[in-house]
Amino acid sequence: MSKVLIIEDEVAIADLEKDYLELSGFEVEIENSGDVGLEKALQEEFDMYILDLMLPGADGFEICRQIREVKNTPILMVSAKKDDIDKIRGLGLGADDYITKPFSPSELVARVKAHLARYERLIGSSQQENDTIEIRGIKIDKTARRVWVNEEEKQFTTKEFDLLTFLAENPNRVFTKEELFREIWDMESIGDIATVTVHIKKIREKIEINTAKPQYIETIWGVGYRFKV
Numbered sequence: 001m002s003k004v005l006i007i008e009d010e011v012a013i014a015d016l017e018k019d020y021l022e023l024s025g026f027e028v029e030i031e032n033s034g035d036v037g038l039e040k041a042l043q044e045e046f047d048m049y050i051l052d053l054m055l056p057g058a059d060g061f062e063i064c065r066q067i068r069e070v071k072n073t074p075i076l077m078v079s080a081k082k083d084d085i086d087k088i089r090g091l092g093l094g095a096d097d098y099i100t101k102p103f104s105p106s107e108l109v110a111r112v113k114a115h116l117a118r119y120e121r122l123i124g125s126s127q128q129e130n131d132t133i134e135i136r137g138i139k140i141d142k143t144a145r146r147v148w149v150n151e152e153e154k155q156f157t158t159k160e161f162d163l164l165t166f167l168a169e170n171p172n173r174v175f176t177k178e179e180l181f182r183e184i185w186d187m188e189s190i191g192d193i194a195t196v197t198v199h200i201k202k203i204r205e206k207i208e209i210n211t212a213k214p215q216y217i218e219t220i221w222g223v224g225y226r227f228k229v
């Protein structure tokens with residue numbers, strides 16, 4: 001359930017806002033003083049703030065500014081004067097929306113819902129988005145460690161995946177087998193660098209149409225390999 005904090009010194013207005021928001025399924029808390037409200041806003045987690053502008057103690061401008069220093073939570077400013085809204089905009093305090101008194105409670109609810117939905121989408125997309133690389137038909141999902149070649153998923157071993165990803169992340173750069181061995185096998189280059197050749201061959205079998213004429217991982221004779229973009 002989304003939690004809304006209303007900071008409003010006019011008790012009747014605060015109660016009306018609370019009633020309508022609760023009817024729409026929100027959990028609502030009210031603070032009537034600017035100072036106490038500001039403290040609560042900063043210390044507790046809410047999904048949305050509704051701030052009256054003129055308050056005893058810290059005013060809406062100050063509360064908005066201080067919340068924005070530490071949180072991206074949506075803020076709706078409420079003002080008795082239209083002029084104040086121009087002032088809020090001019091100050092660039094980072095409020096998401098403004099509404100003037102008197103307003104219809106259903107208008108307020110509609111705006112709260114819209115801002116919460118937008119904010120949740122924003123948070124959701126930043127949390128869910130996987131780290132991917134896409135190059136000419138090859139898609140590497142680094143988060144899920146999965147690879148698709150022309151929409152078809154291919155299975156890679158851990159080292160094959162690491163090697164392909166490393167080359168794709170550093171396109172058009174030539175790496176020697178020694179460099180690749182050090183990078184992927186994570187030890188000094190005393191090991192068998194032929195391992196790199198074997199892995200490149202396996203990767204090519206999965207991503208190239210014709211392994212004799214590789215389109216992705218090129219062999220630079222006498223030097224090493226590069227991922228061509």
Ligand code: CA
Nearest residue numbers: 009052054055
């Ligand atoms: Ca007021």
